[in-house]
Amino acid sequence: MYKFLLAAALIAAPAAARDGADVTQAVGQDQDYLIELYKHLHRNPELSGQETETAARMATELREAGFEVTEGVGGTGVVGVMKNGAGPVVMLRADMDGLPVTEETGLPYASTKTVTLANGSPSGVMHACGHDVHMSSWVGAARYLGSNKDEWSGTLVMIGQPAEETGLGAQAMLEDGLYERFPKPDHAIALHDSASLPAGQMGLVSGFAMANVDTVDILVHGSGGHGAYPHTTKDPVVLGARIVDTLQTLVSRETDPQVAAVVTVGAFNAGTKHNIIPDDAHLQLTVRSYSDEQREALLSGIARIARGEAIAAGIDEGMMPEVTVDDRYTPALFNTEEQTEDIRQALTARFGEARVISTPPVMGGEDFSRFHRADKDVESTLFWLGAVKQETYEAAGGNGEGLPSLHSSKFAPDPLPTVTTGAAAMITAALKMFETD
The missing domain is CATH 3.30.70.360 (Alpha-Beta Plaits)
Structure with a gap:
């Protein structure tokens, strides 16, 4: 159902939509570009701490969207800043690294990249956790917000983060002066694709979300x-x-x-x-x-x-x-209650109650947690973005069980509804945060 709802919303819109009259229609106009970007990133994954080409592409995307860009933060991290008058500082984060997994999806744009690991064994490389989805959605948000500055006031900080899979990337950026060299965020927002929700659906939980x-x-x-x-x-x-x-x-x-x-x-x-x-x-x-x-x-x-x-x-x-x-642990991810509920309301108003659900906390880990932990005044929310093709989800029983999980060699997001929903959701969340202070 969600796929068809989204498809209906993405029918070609008038040019005025790019002026911000409707976020979903505006992202729909950008969908061809974003899907090509997604496929490029999917074909060309890089391991944690080695995201040189990926980071360069993210930096280029931000510059073209009008951001002041700094590269090499915390290793291969990218920071884009756009100041747009008085108001809160909102940070949107996407992680960039792939995994040492040999892809078995059979997709025409599947990764065929191989590397030799530190232990000497060969391995494929794959975006098996969907960071290609995260980056494509993030770029879509950057392009919209950079082109529609009349809709918000404040400072937008875009973070392309390395090495999430090793749990080291966020800390490396913080230790490299993320909160001192750049505007410190009042609000930090991220998404993570889900291998158990249908594409076009989103899930949120307040409080502890990951372990x-x-x-x-x-x-x-x-x-x-x-x-x-x-x-x-x-x-x-x-x-x-x-x-x-x-x-x-x-x-x-x-x-x-x-x-x-x-x-x-x-x-x-x-x-x-x-x-x-x-x-x-x-x-x-x-x-x-x-x-x-x-x-x-x-x-x-x-x-x-x-x-x-x-x-x-x-x-x-x-x-x-x-x-x-191991002292390189990943701390628990805490979604601050007030911000998360504000984002939930904004997403529900835009997408409808059927597409924005409450999800339970999980025992997986995410180093996005460090941005709030480093300074408890930074409000923080990470939400789930459904990525499973609707037909696949229904064939598996409609409950997410029995599907290829994140980190599986067979994990294959449904690009169009996933990326366009992710971009529109990030935009919606950011605009809401610019309104709240």
């Missing part, structure tokens, strides 16, 4: 030997298994059932042969939470359980498990 993402390694020490004589060893495989088992109680028995938390052991590596007990085992964990307090409870609990199980196994003090928490 803290922590990476934890546990190196379990033992004393190896012959598998036939286990009594002469301290088996790190058995100890590692005990740690894995007890870790499950952190969520099931130590966390309030109404509080979201995840502790997943994604890898357990030990040994080389059937009849050899190794000296060490290596556990790799991902840990998800929302509040800082819950995060600390989980991380301290992991260290406590690893040590406690080692003591129970008779491991000497000097051989206690080594628990390492």
Whole structure:
């Protein structure tokens, strides 16, 4: 249904629409350009921190739209500034990096790019998380807002952010003086495409929207030997298994059932042969939470359980498990309530209630969270943008289950309704924020 509603709205509009009489019609007039841009970006993805060509294209788009542009912020980041009289500072962000995924969509504009990863293995590169959608929508918003300055007053800051997939890009831009060298935003806005909503639909949640993402390694020490004589060893495989088992109680028995938390052991590596007990085992964990307090409870609990199980196994003090928490974590994404509700109302007024829904928070991560966390006076909202072709969505049962997920080699957004809705939604959200202060 949403596809047909959108298609009807995108029928060729009179030239006056470019003057701002109707955002959706104006974006519709720009749709051919935006879809060609989307396909170009999809064909030419670049990995995190390597987005040189992508960043150059984003900088060119901003300059052509009338922005003052600075490149190389936080590595390959791009910042465009447009001052348009008195008013609030509104920041629109798009992330630019692709993933080391070999595309299997069969699309005529599929990426065929390959790279050699740091570990020496070959890989394809793909926009499997839809950052090509994000950038195309963002460019559409920049082109409209730059051409319709009579509709808003204030300062517009456009952020092309690198390295979202590694969780390092937003922090790198902040550390490179984003809030000191450029106007600090009153309002920060982003979107993220959804692999479980039909194209043309949007989803919002106030408060926590995405989780803290922590990476934890546990190196379990033992004393190896012959598998036939286990009594002469301290088996790190058995100890590692005990740690894995007890870790499950952190969520099931130590966390309030109404509080979201995840502790997943994604890898357990030990040994080389059937009849050899190794000296060490290596556990790799991902840990998800929302509040800082819950995060600390989980991380301290992991260290406590690893040590406690080692003591129970008779491991000497000097051989206690080594628990390492990667300090490059992604903090939880918080959608500030007042701004998010204002944006919800504006989107609903433009697109209708059927296309703007409430969505639950998820345990994925997004480093857009850092822009609000760096300064709590910065209001922040990231909303979901449906990307699934309507026919595909309905064939899968109409509930988003069983579809290729984000990061899948088969994830294939429906470009026209997705990008045009994304651009119109970003414009609508920005215009609303310019009105609020």
